[in-house]
Amino acid sequence: MARTTEPNGTPVPQRLLAAATRLFAERGYDRTSVQEIVEAAGVTKGALYHYFGSKDDLLHEVYARVLRVQQERLDAFADADAPVEQRLRDAAADVVVTTIENLDDASIFFRSMHHLGPEKDKQVRAERRRYHERFRALVEEGQRSGVFSEATPADLVVDYHFGSVHHLSTWYRPNGPLTPQQVADHLADLLLRALRP
Amino acid sequence: MARTTEPNGTPVPQRLLAAATRLFAERGYDRTSVQEIVEAAGVTKGALYHYFGSKDDLLHEVYARVLRVQQERLDAFADADAPVEQRLRDAAADVVVTTIENLDDASIFFRSMHHLGPEKDKQVRAERRRYHERFRALVEEGQRSGVFSEATPADLVVDYHFGSVHHLSTWYRPNGPLTPQQVADHLADLLLRALRP
Amino acid sequence: MARTTEPNGTPVPQRLLAAATRLFAERGYDRTSVQEIVEAAGVTKGALYHYFGSKDDLLHEVYARVLRVQQERLDAFADADAPVEQRLRDAAADVVVTTIENLDDASIFFRSMHHLGPEKDKQVRAERRRYHERFRALVEEGQRSGVFSEATPADLVVDYHFGSVHHLSTWYRPNGPLTPQQVADHLADLLLRALRP
Amino acid sequence: MARTTEPNGTPVPQRLLAAATRLFAERGYDRTSVQEIVEAAGVTKGALYHYFGSKDDLLHEVYARVLRVQQERLDAFADADAPVEQRLRDAAADVVVTTIENLDDASIFFRSMHHLGPEKDKQVRAERRRYHERFRALVEEGQRSGVFSEATPADLVVDYHFGSVHHLSTWYRPNGPLTPQQVADHLADLLLRALRP
DNA sequence: GATGAATGAGACTTCATTCAT
DNA sequence: AATGAATGAAGTCTCATTCAT
Numbered sequence: 001m002a003r004t005t006e007p008n009g010t011p012v013p014q015r016l017l018a019a020a021t022r023l024f025a026e027r028g029y030d031r032t033s034v035q036e037i038v039e040a041a042g043v044t045k046g047a048l049y050h051y052f053g054s055k056d057d058l059l060h061e062v063y064a065r066v067l068r069v070q071q072e073r074l075d076a077f078a079d080a081d082a083p084v085e086q087r088l089r090d091a092a093a094d095v096v097v098t099t100i101e102n103l104d105d106a107s108i109f110f111r112s113m114h115h116l117g118p119e120k121d122k123q124v125r126a127e128r129r130r131y132h133e134r135f136r137a138l139v140e141e142g143q144r145s146g147v148f149s150e151a152t153p154a155d156l157v158v159d160y161h162f163g164s165v166h167h168l169s170t171w172y173r174p175n176g177p178l179t180p181q182q183v184a185d186h187l188a189d190l191l192l193r194a195l196r197p
Numbered sequence: 198m199a200r201t202t203e204p205n206g207t208p209v210p211q212r213l214l215a216a217a218t219r220l221f222a223e224r225g226y227d228r229t230s231v232q233e234i235v236e237a238a239g240v241t242k243g244a245l246y247h248y249f250g251s252k253d254d255l256l257h258e259v260y261a262r263v264l265r266v267q268q269e270r271l272d273a274f275a276d277a278d279a280p281v282e283q284r285l286r287d288a289a290a291d292v293v294v295t296t297i298e299n300l301d302d303a304s305i306f307f308r309s310m311h312h313l314g315p316e317k318d319k320q321v322r323a324e325r326r327r328y329h330e331r332f333r334a335l336v337e338e339g340q341r342s343g344v345f346s347e348a349t350p351a352d353l354v355v356d357y358h359f360g361s362v363h364h365l366s367t368w369y370r371p372n373g374p375l376t377p378q379q380v381a382d383h384l385a386d387l388l389l390r391a392l393r394p
Numbered sequence: 395m396a397r398t399t400e401p402n403g404t405p406v407p408q409r410l411l412a413a414a415t416r417l418f419a420e421r422g423y424d425r426t427s428v429q430e431i432v433e434a435a436g437v438t439k440g441a442l443y444h445y446f447g448s449k450d451d452l453l454h455e456v457y458a459r460v461l462r463v464q465q466e467r468l469d470a471f472a473d474a475d476a477p478v479e480q481r482l483r484d485a486a487a488d489v490v491v492t493t494i495e496n497l498d499d500a501s502i503f504f505r506s507m508h509h510l511g512p513e514k515d516k517q518v519r520a521e522r523r524r525y526h527e528r529f530r531a532l533v534e535e536g537q538r539s540g541v542f543s544e545a546t547p548a549d550l551v552v553d554y555h556f557g558s559v560h561h562l563s564t565w566y567r568p569n570g571p572l573t574p575q576q577v578a579d580h581l582a583d584l585l586l587r588a589l590r591p
Numbered sequence: 592m593a594r595t596t597e598p599n600g601t602p603v604p605q606r607l608l609a610a611a612t613r614l615f616a617e618r619g620y621d622r623t624s625v626q627e628i629v630e631a632a633g634v635t636k637g638a639l640y641h642y643f644g645s646k647d648d649l650l651h652e653v654y655a656r657v658l659r660v661q662q663e664r665l666d667a668f669a670d671a672d673a674p675v676e677q678r679l680r681d682a683a684a685d686v687v688v689t690t691i692e693n694l695d696d697a698s699i700f701f702r703s704m705h706h707l708g709p710e711k712d713k714q715v716r717a718e719r720r721r722y723h724e725r726f727r728a729l730v731e732e733g734q735r736s737g738v739f740s741e742a743t744p745a746d747l748v749v750d751y752h753f754g755s756v757h758h759l760s761t762w763y764r765p766n767g768p769l770t771p772q773q774v775a776d777h778l779a780d781l782l783l784r785a786l787r788p
Numbered sequence: 789g790a791t792g793a794a795t796g797a798g799a800c801t802t803c804a805t806t807c808a809t
Numbered sequence: 810a811a812t813g814a815a816t817g818a819a820g821t822c823t824c825a826t827t828c829a830t
Binding site: 027028030031111114115149151152153156157159160162163164165166167168170171178183186187189190191193194195196 | 224225227228307308311312346348349350353354356357359360361362363364365367368375380383384386387388390391392393
Binding site for chain 1: 789790791792
């Protein structure tokens with residue numbers, strides 16, 4: 001019987017998602033046509049609309065995947081059994097490494113968020129907020145226990161760090177002088193140094 | 198009908214530029230139609246193309262304006278007669294205040310840069326590079342003279358700070374709890390604290 | 395409203411080509427809008443661009459059709475088993491009849507050739523050149539064997555005759571006093587008389 | 592006081608007409624914008640509309656100029672004091688030379704005629720008809736006096752010759768192997784040979 | 789499960805012409 | 810005599826989506 005996999009072996013929906021991710025990151029959501037996506041995935045338009053309700057859905061799937069991964073990782077680091085300065089450092093460094101390793105996802109996430117419709121936008125914002133708050137809780141924990149300075153509101157500290165994470169997709173190049181881990185160590189170091197009392 | 202600026206005394210090119218700036222920031226470059234721009238400016242499409250060669254030109258004008266202002270301000274602060282830590286702090290805080298005061302310009306700048314054609318893109322990148330290097334020179338100066346830690350490469354420090362500046366358009370709201378100056382002081386403070394030896 | 399061919403059995407691409415041929419001949423390429431073509435064919439613009447890459451493509455299709463037909467007919471007459479003066483006369487007369495019977499194609503061909511893009515232009519010129527050379531070879535054959543005068547270069551003789559063929563679309567009217575065949579006989583006669591030694 | 596001549600010395604209307612002639616011949620009437628014409632002439636749009644009522648008027652002026660010149664020359668040759676075969680040959684050769692020397696005018700004339708509005712079109716056709724009839728009268732005169740064959744209707748003979756004249760703008764190149772006079776002699780020769788009894 | 793022809797709205801841009809100066 | 814800002818209609822083309830098969 002007819003299978004949903006082509007020569008490639010990968011199921012069609014995943015092939016479409018991979019093609020869309022790459023193209024959205026390369027040219028942006030609006031500059032990528034459905035035709036280009038299906039051509040890159042080696043299927044036809046009918047197939048895309050069989051699996052996804054709209055072009056918008058593809059974007060939302062990318063977001064959902066990124067959010068799920070990042071939240072899981074943050075939770076794991078934040079719940080670890082270690083001093084708060086260690087847990088914050090690990091979480092701060094990990095989000096950098098993960099972002100670099102999925103730079104396409106990150107480009108899309110930080111550049112195309114305003115393309116979502118109202119209800120999906122609300123949903124994504126809620127998940128982002130949850131992520132932000134978990135991270136902020138770490139900062140506040142350290143501030144309460146005296147290992148971090150209280151000079152700066154915790155909210156602002158979180159935004160300071162995530163600003164640098166967003167910015168990665170602007171300047172990081174895989175063939176640059178620093179490995180993802182080195183960049184992560186430096187950025188986490190900067191954060192921790194700024195928080196020294 | 199939807200005229201925001203009526204046929205008042207403002208010259209047409211400036212009315213168009215103002216309308217485009219607001220709309221590009223609100224909906225993004227691709228989601229803003231030329232029709233919407235001319236309606237907001239209260240003129241016809243023909244008038245727009247009388248003054249600007251293309252929609253792309255409007256975007257480039259916004260960039261040029263932002264770049265000019267920011268470079269001038271950075272030069273002034275960097276060339277001041279004060280200790281390097283003071284000059285870096287002032288420059289770091291000023292770019293935050295200026296960015297908040299022109300948040301529309303900033304949104305466009307950091308989100309729509311990839312819409313420029315090749316030659317304009319090259320030009321903008323060159324000016325951005327110049328800005329980056331002037332800022333980096335301040336960091337390096339402090340590192341050489343021993344007032345800043347050399348733990349982190351100066352390039353990375355610059356990107357760390359500018360990440361937070363880019364990020365402002367994502368989270369800053371005029372009616373939030375902090376004034377632009379307060380945000381600027383906090384962010385400059387974080388930078389300087391991170392650079393303590 | 396203005397449908398000339400209703401949703402009958404003819405395939406859409408052929409309906410579009412027929413409508414374009416008629417309109418290009420009537421008003422010229424530039425004065426014919428895509429909107430007029432699709433209305434005459436009873437389809438929408440999207441359908442046109444589904445089958446043809448551009449308005450220019452439609453023109454090229456008309457050319458390709460004319461060139462193919464004319465070349466086939468010339469080859470048949472030129473390769474026939476008859477004296478050279480008979481073969482030239484037959485070929486010269488046939489191109490007149492065929493041109494009159496497809497006067498729309500001819501008008502377009504001789505008046506709109508300069509609207510083609512560079513690569514298509516090159517292709518059309520190459521095929522025209524092949525046609526010209528086949529015809530010239532007939533003249534030269536007769537000149538070598540002494541049945542035609544060598545007073546005029548063969549190239550010029552060919553252009554002389556084809557000038558009159560191009561010109562047909564300027565003056566020939568279907569309800570005029572001469573049938574296509576009579577015109578053809580006269581023009582072929584003039585050519586052969588001019589070539590008498 | 593202000594004169595209507597620029598650095599150039601040539602009056603503005605003539606500069607406009609010369610620029611329009613060149614551009615119409617190069618790109619065709621529809622592909623030439625008023626903006627291009629005024630730029631080529633070194634004036635502004637206001638100036639063009641000061642001297643000419645419309646873009647269409649420019650085209651008509653080109654036609655009028657060509658028609659006047661050709662008619663004058665034909666009349667001179669036809670009324671000369673010489674045998675009819677000499678007068679026809681001279682007229683036939685002269686129109687070739689004159690056409691080659693004004694190939695731009697000819698290209699426009701033979702390719703853009705359908706761009707004229709109804710009333711100007713009627714006017715041009717009337718003058719063309721007068722020209723055609725004067726030429727035909729020469730042929731008929733020779734036929735009546737027995738120096739030309741009566742095998743072909745005189746109308747058709749005229750169209751045969753003028754077909755080759757129209758065609759010149761398609762194939763003649765100034766740097767080709769034949770001078771204008773040589774081409775003219777060959778084409779007149781072909782005509783006269785075709786008319787031999 | 790998947791096709792691809794067809795839709796129809798809307799995108800950017802060009803252009804001949806007018807008019808106040 | 811000449812300017813050039815502004816108009817407004819029309820132009821070509823793109824695209825997400827639908828639907829009969």
